[in-house]
Amino acid sequence: MRTGAILLAIALAAIVCGEPVASAWQSTGTPLAPGDEARGAEIFAGKAACQTCHRVRDKGSRVGPDLTDIGANRTPEQLRASLLEPDTEILPENRTYRVVTRSGETITGRLLNLDTYQVLLIDPKEQLRSFSRADLREHDFVRKSPMPSYRERLSPQELADVLAYLAALKGVTPQ
Amino acid sequence: MTARLLTTSALLLLLAGSLTAQVTFDRIVHAANEPQNWLTYSGTYMSQRFSRLSQITPDNAGNLEVKWVFQARWLDYYQATPLVVDGIMYTTQGNDVVALDAATGKMFWIYRYTPASDAKFCCGRITRGLAILEDRLFLATVDAHLIAVDAKSGTPLWDRIVAPAAAGYSMTLAPLVIKDKVIVGTAGGEFGIRGFIAAYNASTGAEAWRFNTVPLPGEPGHETWGEGWKHGGASIWVTGSYDPETNLTFFGVGNPGPDYNAESRPGDNLYSCSVVALDADTGKLRWHYQFMPADEFDWDAVQVPVLADIPWKGTQLKAMLWANRNGFFYVLNRSTGEFLQATPIARQNWNAGFDAKGRPIRAAHAMPSREGVLIYPGNQGATNWFNPSFSPRTGLFYVNVWENTHHIFARSDQPYREGASYTGGRLTTNYPGRGVGAGMRAVQRANLRMEEENYGTVRAFDPQTGKWKWEYKMADLTDAGILTTASDVLFTGGREGYFFALDARSGSLVWKIQLGGPIQNGPMTYSVDGKQYVAVSASNSLFVFGLR
Numbered sequence: 001m002r003t004g005a006i007l008l009a010i011a012l013a014a015i016v017c018g019e020p021v022a023s024a025w026q027s028t029g030t031p032l033a034p035g036d037e038a039r040g041a042e043i044f045a046g047k048a049a050c051q052t053c054h055r056v057r058d059k060g061s062r063v064g065p066d067l068t069d070i071g072a073n074r075t076p077e078q079l080r081a082s083l084l085e086p087d088t089e090i091l092p093e094n095r096t097y098r099v100v101t102r103s104g105e106t107i108t109g110r111l112l113n114l115d116t117y118q119v120l121l122i123d124p125k126e127q128l129r130s131f132s133r134a135d136l137r138e139h140d141f142v143r144k145s146p147m148p149s150y151r152e153r154l155s156p157q158e159l160a161d162v163l164a165y166l167a168a169l170k171g172v173t174p175q
Numbered sequence: 176m177t178a179r180l181l182t183t184s185a186l187l188l189l190l191a192g193s194l195t196a197q198v199t200f201d202r203i204v205h206a207a208n209e210p211q212n213w214l215t216y217s218g219t220y221m222s223q224r225f226s227r228l229s230q231i232t233p234d235n236a237g238n239l240e241v242k243w244v245f246q247a248r249w250l251d252y253y254q255a256t257p258l259v260v261d262g263i264m265y266t267t268q269g270n271d272v273v274a275l276d277a278a279t280g281k282m283f284w285i286y287r288y289t290p291a292s293d294a295k296f297c298c299g300r301i302t303r304g305l306a307i308l309e310d311r312l313f314l315a316t317v318d319a320h321l322i323a324v325d326a327k328s329g330t331p332l333w334d335r336i337v338a339p340a341a342a343g344y345s346m347t348l349a350p351l352v353i354k355d356k357v358i359v360g361t362a363g364g365e366f367g368i369r370g371f372i373a374a375y376n377a378s379t380g381a382e383a384w385r386f387n388t389v390p391l392p393g394e395p396g397h398e399t400w401g402e403g404w405k406h407g408g409a410s411i412w413v414t415g416s417y418d419p420e421t422n423l424t425f426f427g428v429g430n431p432g433p434d435y436n437a438e439s440r441p442g443d444n445l446y447s448c449s450v451v452a453l454d455a456d457t458g459k460l461r462w463h464y465q466f467m468p469a470d471e472f473d474w475d476a477v478q479v480p481v482l483a484d485i486p487w488k489g490t491q492l493k494a495m496l497w498a499n500r501n502g503f504f505y506v507l508n509r510s511t512g513e514f515l516q517a518t519p520i521a522r523q524n525w526n527a528g529f530d531a532k533g534r535p536i537r538a539a540h541a542m543p544s545r546e547g548v549l550i551y552p553g554n555q556g557a558t559n560w561f562n563p564s565f566s567p568r569t570g571l572f573y574v575n576v577w578e579n580t581h582h583i584f585a586r587s588d589q590p591y592r593e594g595a596s597y598t599g600g601r602l603t604t605n606y607p608g609r610g611v612g613a614g615m616r617a618v619q620r621a622n623l624r625m626e627e628e629n630y631g632t633v634r635a636f637d638p639q640t641g642k643w644k645w646e647y648k649m650a651d652l653t654d655a656g657i658l659t660t661a662s663d664v665l666f667t668g669g670r671e672g673y674f675f676a677l678d679a680r681s682g683s684l685v686w687k688i689q690l691g692g693p694i695q696n697g698p699m700t701y702s703v704d705g706k707q708y709v710a711v712s713a714s715n716s717l718f719v720f721g722l723r
Contacts, residue, residue, distance in 0.1 A: 114650060115649075115650045115651060115671040115673075116648070116649045116650045116651075116669075116671060116673065117673070117687070
């Protein structure tokens with residue numbers, strides 16, 4: 001698998017036969033209902049507000065992982081797991097990092113590069129920021145994903161639609 | 176008459192000039208006495224990578240700046256250490272040889288060599304450098320040719336096929352010249368080759384002797400292989416060392432094949448994962464020490480033997496210092512091969528001690544299975560081919576260590592097929608989001624290592640105790656060698672692209688620069704017209720620094 005694969009940052013929840021969808025999927029592998037890709041795109045941009053953090057091609061925020069080719073890099077099962085439990089697997093490429101400067105300013109953003117001397121990240125204003133580690137009062141990973149859980153936010157069919165949309169995102173294709 | 180005298184005088188002058196430029200065996204033996212030059216891959220036969228130059232100090236290293244850059248027209252890694260002889264730098268560009276003005280980087284000549292298209296490379300088309308004797312340079316190519324090139328013109332003088340490239344043989348090392356012989360060894364263990372070290376006449380290229388690192392039928396040690404000897408590996412990846420006093424040359428030998436499955440090679444598999452001490456005139460084995468009998472973790476003894484004369488329990492010891500891929504730092508008696516001490520350099524879980532003769536005792540669990548077993552360090556080891564350094568001033572042995580690496584080693588069945596990969600197993604890790612990953616990813620889009628992953632660190636070991644006095648941690652791993660100098664400056668770098676200088680006494684950082692690509696060779700130093708330079712490669716370019 002390509003190590004640059006992208007983490008999906010959406011949560012998903014539903015009730016199937018009175019049991020949370022997440023546990024049903026995980027324990028029994030219950031398949032989702034067939035999803036509608038077009039409806040999923042609408043939910044993605046609307047009710048689920050995914051573009052608040054994510055970008056697909058030229059629309060949405062750059063704060064979270066870009067999802068333009070998420071369907072080419074993650075399996076439907078991985079997408080589903082990420083939707084259900086966003087904290088379960090956070091790929092190294094998608095971790096959140098927090099720095100506190102000597103002046104006391106705190107900046108939290110998605111980590112882009114971390115080496116012996118520097119921290120590079122993209123902040124919530126989509127600004128590329130660079131810090132010398134020697135100039136920081138504190139710096140460390142944020143263990144919890146910034147992604148909210150959608151467990152109670154979307155219906156099973158809406159979740160299936162979003163999943164169908166995400167699975168269809170295969171990247172920019174040559175024309 | 177006058178014209179004839181002038182002509183004669185001019186000829187004598189030319190001859191004198193030519194003679195002074197000759198690199199005799201005696202000059203190489205005493206290479207430490209001319210620190211303006213760098214006459215062998217490791218600087219001297221002792222392979223300490225220590226220079227007596229002292230112009231660059233911990234106090235003024237902050238004034239270092241780039242003096243020139245040689246951009247190799249070669250897309251693979253630049254792992255060669257250049258030679259410098261009287262103001263001329265000789266180095267490689269892939270398998271080409273170039274002669275450069277060591278003060279300016281301008282090229283005098285280039286000898287181009289294209290390796291055979293059927294050559295096989297497990298780990299990159301790597302060439303680690305050259306050797307010189309008199310006015311001849313010697314190049315070992317990745318398709319297993321040994322070539323002599325005229326040092327003044329770049330004209331090839333002879334071309335010897337050392338082993339068949341199509342069968343997986345290659346050469347990655349810089350040759351070692353001793354007296355009138357050029358000594359090389361063959362790599363290709365991941366392709367089921369059968370390794371050897373061989374000496375060739377420097378004038379003609381004729382083979383003078385050969386030592387089989389996988390003994391043939393009738394040779395001592397053959398009984399340690401079963402039928403596995405036929406494709407036993409035991410490569411030679413890097414250059415050896417030499418002790419003129421005993422006339423012994425020392426080489427580290429690679430792992431047995433198939434790498435991760437010993438079922439087809441019952442026994443200790445001599446002389447894999449060993450250091451061998453050979454008579455430099457005949458190639459006869461004088462002694463050996465095997466770091467890893469019947470290795471199944473790919474832990475080649477792929478290090479340059481470092482020779483040092485050190486105090487040892489109230490006397491002087493002619494020592495061999497060796498930080499091994501298996502995670503231990505060894506002190507051996509280099510005259511006899513006697514095992515004296517082994518101490519861990521990094522986290523390891525395979526070793527349960529050593530017997531009185533230094534044979535390692537493998538922990539009960541440390542046996543690859545079909546299901547896989549978690550072993551520290553990983554297959555790339557706690558250190559690897561990149562050179563350490565020993566400073567006679569500080570008495571410390573400096574080595575770049577990979578701390579906290581692991582792999583899950585699993586055996587599998589793999590029949591031998593000529594020219595095909597022959598490893599007999601698979602590797603995984605338990606790093607989240609990582610596959611085989613870890614050690615093999617030399618280049619990343621950006622450095623995004625996880626805190627639970629391994630890291631590189633410079634460690635300064637006291638050979639007397641086997642413990643390190645200080646360390647300098649990096650966020651990522653390193654494939655860089657180490658250079659120390661008489662002014663107690665230590666130069667090294669890492670995969671992050673930083674080349675940096677430390678105070679060799681304390682490990683404190685005194686200078687650094689970002690070079691834009693992984694540091695993958697051993698830094699070296701020389702001087703021209705009294706000005707000290709330091710050379711190091713990053714990715715596929717060579718950078719040369721001097722004081723402002």
